[in-house]
Structures are given as structure tokens and as C-alpha cells.
Amino acid sequence: RAPAASSGRAMVNIGVLYEKGLGVPVEYAKAMEWWRKGAAAHDGRAMDDIGTLYANGLGVPVDYAKAMKWYRKAVEQGSAGAMANIGSLYSEGQGVPVNYAKSMTWYRKAIKSGDADAMASIGALYAGGMGVPVNYAKAMRWYRRGAAAGSGLATLNIGDLYAKGLGVPVNYAKAMAWWRKAAELGNAGALCNIGALYAQGRGVPVDYADAMKCWRKASAAGSGGATANIGALYAKGHGVPVNYTKAMAWWRKAAKLGDAGAMSSIAALYALGHGVPVSYAKTMQWFRRAAAAGNGVAMACIGALYAHGRGVPVNYAKAVAWYRKGAVAGSGEAMKALAAMYRVGIGVAKNPRKAAKWSAAEAHATQP
DSSP: OOOOOOSHHHHHHHHHHHHHTSSSOOOHHHHHHHHHHHHHTTOHHHHHHHHHHHHHTSSSOOOHHHHHHHHHHHHHTTOHHHHHHHHHHHHHTSSSOOOHHHHHHHHHHHHHTTOTHHHHHHHHHHHHTSSSOOOHHHHHHHHHHHHHTTOHHHHHHHHHHHHHTSSSOOOHHHHHHHHHHHHHTTOHHHHHHHHHHHHHTSSSOOOHHHHHHHHHHHHHTTOHHHHHHHHHHHHHTSSSOOOHHHHHHHHHHHHHTTOHHHHHHHHHHHHHTSSSOOOHHHHHHHHHHHHHTTOHHHHHHHHHHHHHTSSSOOOHHHHHHHHHHHHHTTOHHHHHHHHHHHHHTSSSOOOHHHHHHHHHHHHHHTOO
16 A cells, blocks of 8 residues: 655655556556646646656657646746756657757756756757757767766766767777666666667677666666567577567566557567467557557558558558658668659659659668
8 A cells, every 4th residue: 555645745756656666566547646646735746747647648648738738837836857848848849849949948947957867958959969060079068067967867878979989989888887877876778778788799798688687677667668678588589488478578568668669569479470369450559559659660560561451451552651651750661661662653653763762761771
């Protein structure tokens, strides 16, 4: 039984237990219930957390207008995190037109109010060339400022620069060192990345046992990506015997945590009949869930279902529409398929120029 809450912050903390599944099953509805009680007690953190549930579609449909409403209420209570989250809505164009100038303004307000993660967000604007020219040196400076202020996100991002060789030479040892620091600061994404280094043998020998260990820790901390990665180990038989039942169980957990890749992987199990009977209806259902969460691979796969008439009548126009959505979302497979449709003239008018355009885009998207 949850302990009685005597203050808004206590209510927030109980909600966090349900959000992350710490000692209780993950239940976003109960997290929302407790955070609404905290919000009624004028706790800005509770309001901020409610906004985040709406922004990420956790336990409720994605609703950026409601997210913004709750973030603004939280700002009225002085929540620095909510200021940073408003900045993110503007940088991502979620519910509002993309406006990097407003993002920068809100991130700076958040920093003045004590949010170290907002320094990481400003660094990300420079790293991504969003509203400012790409400048990895400035990105690094902002990340280091954030790291010095205790931001696990900024610390994580320094590791990312070293892992990808952005503004610095690729150095997996330094990436590992920074990610370990971020993990010590409670960043589950860092544990997920460390696990990936072990799984891929980057800077360290391939070690699926260590990868599993890192991902289990990150999963326990609420990382959907790490939870999905555990499922992949079971599906591929990496370090453990192939076990599609366990893969499905882990991917379902990850899907509950909002991981779109896991939703797409569940769809693939139903399409291939791995551990479950073949069911194109369930395949389509899970691919649509993943696509709604922004997964470009899932969009490409929906296009393939329509192109090949798997579980649905052949419909090349719908196939092209889904391939285009997937291509815009960055899926190399969708770009490749779209190029083929334009090249041959299936579902669209034959157009060698557009075929070449999407072929070039696919080559760029899939380069190492």
C-alpha cells in the first residue's frame, strides 16, 4: 500500500514510483492520479510531470496542447524543469511551430532558475544546428557547463560527441568514461549506451553478459530502450539461448514504456510467426502503434504490407503514402522502397528524377 502523502512533494514522489515501476508495476494512470493530487497542492513538479505524460503519450493520448498548459501552470509555480520543457516543445515543433529562438529563450530562463539540463539542451541546439550554425565546440562548452553543474544529460551528451566523433576524434574510451559518470548521476540512457558498446565491441571486447547487466540496470530505472535491447538479445540469441517468448515479454515491457522500436519488433514477431502464430492483423496493429510514435521503420513496414497484400488488399497508393511517411521520418528502407516505386512507376507516376533523389537520400541515411 502506498504511504499517506502529507505534502505535494510526497505525492510527486509516489507518482514517480508508479511512473518508473520502482517497487510497483509501471502504472501511468496511478502516476497521473498522484501528480494531480500534488498539483492540487500547488506543487510545480507535479504539474510539470503531468505535462510530460501528455507530451510523451504515457497512459494518455499525446496532447501537446495539454502538455503546454500544464508546463505553463508549473512555470507559475517557479518550475525550472517546466521552463526547459516548454523550450523543448518549441525546438521539436510539438503543438507549436518550430521556433528555436523561443527554445533558446526558455532554456536560458530555466538555467537562471537552476535547471542544469537546460544547458545540455542549448548544447544540443549548437550540435544540431537548430537556429544557430552547427558548432560542436560551443556544444561541448555548454555540455561541460551542464556536467559541472551535475546534469546527467549534459554528461551523457559529452560521451555522445566522443562516440560519434563530432568536433573531436572518435574515442570510445572517453565516451565510456563520460557515460559512466552520467550513469552515476542516475542517467539510464548512459547505462543503455554503455551496454551498446559491450554488445557491439566498440572500444571493448564484445561481451553480451556485460551488455545484459547494463541494460537490466537501465531497464529497472525505466529505460524503454534498454528494455527493448534485452528483448533483442533473446531474439537474436546473443549471450543467451534464442527465446522468442522472453523477447516478446521484454518488448511488451518496453512498449509500455513508450519505446516505438519495441512495438515494431513485436509486429515483426507476429509477421514471422516467431514464438506466436502468424497474424498480419496484429502485425499491422503493432506497426501502426509504432508509426504513431514516430518510428520510420514501422511506417516502411506498413507500406510493405500494402505493397505485398499481407493481411490487407494490395494497395500501391497506400504503400507509396506510407513509404513517403517513413522516408520523411528518416527510414533508409522507406527511402529505398519509395525510390523503387518512382523508378518503375508503381502507385505513382514514373519519375526517374524523384527515384534518383530518394536513392541518394537512402545512401546518405544508411552510410556508417
